[in-house]
Amino acid sequence: MDDLTVRFWGTRGSIPTPGRETEKFGGNTTCIEVRYGDALIVFDAGSGIREMGLSWMQEFSGESIDANLLFTHVHWDHIQGFPFFGCAYQPQTSLTIYGAERPGGGMQQLLSGQMSGDWFPVPLSAMQAKMDFRTVTDEFKIGPVTIKPFQLPHPGGALGYRVEAGDSVFVLATDCELDQVATNRDELKTDNFKPRQYDKELLKFFRGAQLLVIDCQYTDELYKNCVGWGHNSVATVVDICAQVHRV
Numbered sequence: 357m358d359d360l361t362v363r364f365w366g367t368r369g370s371i372p373t374p375g376r377e378t379e380k381f382g383g384n385t386t387c388i389e390v391r392y393g394d395a396l397i398v399f400d401a402g403s404g405i406r407e408m409g410l411s412w413m414q415e416f417s418g419e420s421i422d423a424n425l426l427f428t429h430v431h432w433d434h435i436q437g438f439p440f441f442g443c444a445y446q447p448q449t450s451l452t453i454y455g456a457e458r459p460g461g462g463m464q465q466l467l468s469g470q471m472s473g474d475w476f477p478v479p480l481s482a483m484q485a486k487m488d489f490r491t492v493t494d495e496f497k498i499g500p501v502t503i504k505p506f507q508l509p510h511p512g513g514a515l516g517y518r519v520e521a522g523d524s525v526f527v528l529a530t531d532c533e534l535d536q537v538a539t540n541r542d543e544l545k546t547d548n549f550k551p552r553q554y555d556k557e558l559l560k561f562f563r564g565a566q567l568l569v570i571d572c573q574y575t576d577e578l579y580k581n582c583v584g585w586g587h588n589s590v591a592t593v594v595d596i597c598a599q600v601h602r603v
């Protein structure tokens with residue numbers, strides 16, 4: 357039986373944060389690599405994807421690379437590393453790129469936007485990798501891996517992903533403010549220390565995960581001043597985890 361492995365190449369939000377204070381977890385923005393057998397799956401192309409690409413070029417050293425790049429959303433910290441992803445400039449690379457349609461277009465338009473005009477000297481069309489762009493709507497398969505996308509409340513929208521492979525379940529829910537969809541959200545407006553209640557359909561995406569990667573940017577104290585900014589408090593995440601066993 358293959359193992360599902362998860363490797364973090366970028367863990368930060370908003371902007372890369374180099375320096376001594378971030379050396380433990382690294383200063384790069386979001387990029388997470390998941391492998392299962394031959395399946396190569398990458399979530400988001402924050403600045404961490406640059407180092408991942410350098411590592412892959414050593415590992416595969418000229419051999420073909422067949423990878424899947426899944427975007428949660430296209431806020432800049434989740435796409436800014438893509439122009440620096442070395443493997444995308446190599447003709448022996450094949451990339452299947454998944455994401456949601458946004459008002460600005462599909463993933464091809466959204467990724468080429470940051471590489472066009474005054475913003476970047478090299479256009480997306482200069483990347484020699486074979487790219488297949490797909491709009492995520494429903495559950496899909498990558499080899500033996502099942503990917504279940506779900507909507508997350510975040511400014512402009514974001515996707516969470518439940519990854520099922522063999523007996524392993526990994527759930528990624530970066531960038532979300534789940535209080536916005538709590539069934540008792542009106543009650544929370546007057547008392548944000550009340551336990552949050554969630555719809556069963558949402559809880560099902562979290563059920564049985566051995567590893568959950570989820571936004572928990574704020575303490576409850578800080579969150580009071582940041583409602584509507586699109587990120588969870590720690591207590592929200594605790595409430596979600598306490599409830600998943602009930603569905």
Ligand SMILES: [Zn+2]
Pocket residue numbers: 429431510531
């Ligand atoms: Zn975001």
